[in-house]
Amino acid sequence: MHTFAIDAAPRHYPPSWYAASAQLLPPFTPLQGDIQTDVCVIGGGYTGLSTALHLRKKGYDVVVLDAERVGWGASGRDGGHVGTGQRADQTAIEKWVGLEAAKGLWQLSLEAVQRVCDLIDEYQIDCELGSGNLHFAAKPSHAGGLQDELEHLETVYGYEQLSYVSADKISELSSARGFHGALLDNGCHGVSRSLYCHDPDGIEFEVMWEVPVELLEDHEPENVPLDFEADRARFGADTPGNGAR
């Protein structure tokens, strides 16, 4: 049996500009009693909500349990950049995994950006979706690196959404000052992520909140069964006095 963090105290969103400006949903119902479901997702951030949404679309009954509020974690506090690429430059990734795998990861990132835009469109999420991200050169030496990156992504990846912005043109696009150049990526987007995460109107799955979860397992992790139907009863997420199976 594994026990995950247990914290029974219900909380409000931490004070922030995002929490103050987002159209927050009323709290969801706490879990009461024992319920049966095909899939119980623990954690209502982007990962959990996306998992729940896509499983729901495939026809599974899904319950999301969160110990706090939907979007209470990183998803309710992040910068809302829907960016291309991974957490490292493609050239670094190529050194780690080789060019073909790096191209696969790049393509995955493009599809992820598109997926976010598609979901916003499909559910008409009011999240102030915008286009274009600027990557700034904080030092003069960074400017050449940005230009190299542009050339690399164009020639090796065929990516044509980038343009270089010289230092004297930055003020036409941004209020940022003191930078030495920038790379404009028109394939990126920005959302007011509070709204994106907090406003799942029309998404038909059940969300319960303020639920500290104790995860119960009766199997070894490497034996996680893939057959939902045969093994659905083996998993349980227990909270004090309540449970989802």
Ligand SMILES: Cc1cc2nc3c(=O)[nH]c(=O)nc-3n(C[C@H](O)[C@H](O)[C@H](O)COP(=O)(O)OP(=O)(O)OC[C@H]3O[C@@H](n4cnc5c(N)ncnc54)[C@H](O)[C@@H]3O)c2cc1C
């Ligand atoms: C300051 C900051 C800025 C960022 N900016 C960006 C950005 O601009 N673009 C970008 O793509 N990414 C950004 N990120 C990263 C991004 O926010 C995270 O990768 C993403 O939100 C992770 O989502 P998640 O659902 O995995 O986790 P979380 O959003 O943290 O969700 C986890 C949820 O699980 C719940 N939980 C935890 N334990 C339990 C338990 N035992 N029982 C029940 N519920 C539980 C929590 O309450 C929480 O709601 C940023 C992150 C931070 C911190």
